Amino acid sequence: MPELTWQKSTYSAEAANCVEIAATPTTIHIRDSKTPAGPHLTLRPTVWVYFLSHAPDASR
Template structure:
C-alpha cells in the first residue's frame, strides 16, 4: 500500500489542533493531527463532498 499524503487545512497554519485528510480513489480518511498513529474515520468520496458542501454554507 502506498504512503498516504495527509493534508492539513490551509486555515490551520502551524496549529497542532486540527484534523488532517488523505484521499485515495475510493476513500477519504480523516484523523486528529495530535494522534497520528491513532484511529481515523473513512468516508466514500461522495459523502465527503456532501459534508464539505454543507460545511461551506453560511450559518444563519
C-alpha cells in the same frame, strides 16, 4: 493499502490541533492531527462532498 499522504487545511498554519485528510481515488481518510497514530475515519468521496456542502464556510 498504499501509504497515505496527510494534509492539513491552509487555515491551520502550523497549529497542532486540526483535522487532517488523506485522499485516494476511492476513499477519504480523516484524522486528528494531535493523535496521528490513532484511529481515523474512512469515507467514500461522495460522503465527503456531501459533508463539505453542509459544513460552514470558515472564510466568512
